[in-house]
Amino acid sequence: MTEKHTIVLETKAGTDVIDITPNVLETLAKSKINSGIACIFVPGSTASISTLEYEPNLVKDLKRALEKIAPERGEYEHHKTWGDDNGSAHIRACLLKPGLSIPFEDKKLILGTWQQVVLMDFDTRDRERKIIVQIIGD
Amino acid sequence: MTEKHTIVLETKAGTDVIDITPNVLETLAKSKINSGIACIFVPGSTASISTLEYEPNLVKDLKRALEKIAPERGEYEHHKTWGDDNGSAHIRACLLKPGLSIPFEDKKLILGTWQQVVLMDFDTRDRERKIIVQIIGD
């Protein structure tokens, strides 16, 4: 069985890291599928999905690590193409990827105790994001 | 239902970034499965799959970011093992991973407008690559 669900979220400019675990669990609760894989995917080329112990200090550490990899105020050739200023967001999203598949059982994600599912929106302006939760299983 | 499809591509030495969206869409068009997950996976330990706004300047920015993470002309212990020169390619591929699962509906990938599926071949010689598109769904 396959089901497509959509989570809609407002995000803030800069690297906005949002705990979407409750949204994904709500989606699974509504689903007819008990066990399988949830493919969590954000359409767009400036955001990613991963997991993190979601606490404010670690979010700061994550932002600092990402600044080292692709600094927000760095120089990017991409800025010459469209006059955009979000080259860092594109690079971060390509490296961290737009999706993550997580196994679930009895409508619960199989996660560690200190592990939350996060949307990371790297874009340099506020956005509305649609996150797809494609559920496959029995 | 499960279907296995294969995309065959020639790649160039260095970090060759290729838009494979048309190939994946062609694969989905031929499939009997309408909706589900496409697990796009490149066998081999020196290439990765992700998504990117595929435009030449951003490809340059991506190559520069990868050079910072694992420089092509850096020193690698791996070079002592086989006399290879592609340590950077192995490290990049391990960090960026060989596969990406993308949801699809009505035989169309659920992507953003400016988001293409890319093969990144990090190897230091020309290669022929076989990319697996494992399709699961209804």
Place this chain on the structure above:
Amino acid sequence: MTEKHTIVLETKAGTDVIDITPNVLETLAKSKINSGIACIFVPGSTASISTLEYEPNLVKDLKRALEKIAPERGEYEHHKTWGDDNGSAHIRACLLKPGLSIPFEDKKLILGTWQQVVLMDFDTRDRERKIIVQIIGD
């Protein structure tokens, strides 16, 4: 069809990189599913799954690259939250992600000749890890 399997492993403090290919293949051999996707996922926020040519020199190179991205003895805000010392492990795991989906056929993973599935445990203490292999297919 969906099946959930579990691999249990002991890991060592520091970045312990373990070849889990034999464990995953053993899991597939026991399964009733012949072809599909294996979603290999480590619950917890300080470990990741990827693929690597598993040879000791390349493991050294990988550790060096990870040290550049998030140094084990660096300063992390997270250490102030719980008195932990594993901020580097959390950052590495978020960037490299906890899971990887790999296609399989005739109960064999579709991998390159020099490509092994690895668990990377970034934590700063010895751990017991449970790795979920969620198998979907026919």
